Amino acid sequence: MKGKWEEFPEGNGNPDCKKCRGRGVVPIPKKERPDHAVGEQVQACVCTFVQATLINMEQGWRGLSKGQSAEESPLRGRECENLWVTASAPDLKAHVRHVAARMGPNWPFKLLTDADLMDAWLSKDLDVYDADVSLIRQMDASKFDSLMSASEYPDLMILKLGVKAARNSAMPEVLLEVLYRRLHLEKATWIVDNYAYPLSAEHISYDGLVGEVLSDWPHILIEQERQEAALEEDPFFDPDEDEAQGVTQSTLNTDAELDLIEKERKKK
Numbered sequence: 001m002k003g004k005w006e007e008f009p010e011g012n013g014n015p016d017c018k019k020c021r022g023r024g025v026v027p028i029p030k031k032e033r034p035d036h037a038v039g040e041q042v043q044a045c046v047c048t049f050v051q052a053t054l055i056n057m058e059q060g061w062r063g064l065s066k067g068q069s070a071e072e073s074p075l076r077g078r079e080c081e082n083l084w085v086t087a088s089a090p091d092l093k094a095h096v097r098h099v100a101a102r103m104g105p106n107w108p109f110k111l112l113t114d115a116d117l118m119d120a121w122l123s124k125d126l127d128v129y130d131a132d133v134s135l136i137r138q139m140d141a142s143k144f145d146s147l148m149s150a151s152e153y154p155d156l157m158i159l160k161l162g163v164k165a166a167r168n169s170a171m172p173e174v175l176l177e178v179l180y181r182r183l184h185l186e187k188a189t190w191i192v193d194n195y196a197y198p199l200s201a202e203h204i205s206y207d208g209l210v211g212e213v214l215s216d217w218p219h220i221l222i223e224q225e226r227q228e229a230a231l232e233e234d235p236f237f238d239p240d241e242d243e244a245q246g247v248t249q250s251t252l253n254t255d256a257e258l259d260l261i262e263k264e265r266k267k268k
Contacts (some may be wrong), residue, residue, distance in 0.1 A: 020045035052105030087222035113163035
């Protein structure tokens, strides 16, 4: 005789999930059902929540779901704040993944770069050459039709500076326009630089007005001691090629993390 679970067709859950066995839903405990409920009442299984969270990670930052995750992060709980973050590329990715895993599948965030902003600012109809923008368009990776559309999406913009290498004198003004627009819309922005190329007078995206805006923003330094020690030992050290020491591998499949995500889902 088939057990109760085997009587239902396979759903959209994880076939290896011990809670739903691939069905995608689990019964609601009797004490949590409405008094008038008749028959079995079900709710989405945590494994489908995990799958949706991983998909959302990829939509916000391609490759994020397959990356490493920090055990803890100073970015957690600050998703609605404007922040200036200094971190290497691997550390940034690990810390954003830590946050994204706990924010669930409906967290509207997006990683953009200074090169993306310049691409959005330069109209495709203008006869203006910019080496970085030209490369983006050759790859057919242009994301926005205008700087206005880039400024308004999403609720949290993670803006990684230092990707644009070719000089363009308008870069600080382009960045400033985005910052002003998002401040007006009351949408959060995380400005990200790194230890090898800090956002200062020598940076392609910096000017006094940019510095003035950021002067009121909390400045979070991720793995500061390790990164600065590496740069002092080797002036040619590239933090973006670092292996992100101190970061542990995490997939969303451990029982402990599934339980954590289940608690986060119930809070929502």
